[in-house]
Amino acid sequence: MxxxxxCIHGTKPAAHPSELTAGFYNTVSRDxxxxxxxxxxRNSCKMILPGMDLSDKHQxxxxxSSPESMLAQIRIVCRKHRVEISGQNSVRMGADFFSPEHFPSFTHFVRNLNQLEMFSDDLPEEEEVVESVLLNSESNSRMQAA
Incomplete structure (x- = not known):
């Protein structure tokens, strides 16, 4: 689960009003x-954190605001309580995201992903592979001609 x-990262003021308003009693003496x-x-639940891509220098x-400090604070308590953390990115994928100048960064990211082990029942059957290859080559031809 x-x-x-x-995540509210207005953590630089001593009073932390944004966190207090949201119900987090997060002060200098209390985490x-x-x-x-x-x-x-207690509920064997993983934590999903948005904003893991944010940095202090862009605030x-x-x-x-210090999203880096807030994430560090959350990571410390999650490690202490053995809570697994996952990230959630809220950046929209618009035309700029897929522009030619960003494509090298995207391919670098994809190539650095870890491929999970595939089991035999996850693999396509032989007929599906041949059909998929034919469809892909046809669609590539049309895309190149356009």
């Missing part, structure tokens, strides 16, 4: 995310 945790991690651990100075 997994659950997404809404508000510890109680959340304990609850996830406006006046926001007093």
């Amino acid at each position: 997994a659950k997404s945790l809404s 508000g995310y510890e109680a959340v991690a304990e609850m996830f651990a 406006p100075q006046e926001s007093l």
Whole structure:
């Protein structure tokens, strides 16, 4: 089981008003995310965190925001309570995402993914493979001609 945790990274002010408003009692002397991690651990639940792609350098100075500090804090308590963390990316995949200047980064990312072991029942049957190859070569020809 997994659950997404809404992340509020206005952590630089001492009062942490954004977290307090959301119900996280997270102060200098109390780690508000510890109680959340304990609850996830008690229920054998994985934690899904949005915003793992955010960095402090891309936050406006006046926001007093530190997504890196918040994620580090959550990682520490999750490690302590043995709660597994997964990331969730909310970046839209628009035309800019698939532009030619970004394609090398995308291919680098894909090539660095770990291929899970495939079992025999996961593999396509021989007829499906031949048909798939034929369909792919036909669609590639049409795409190149367009």
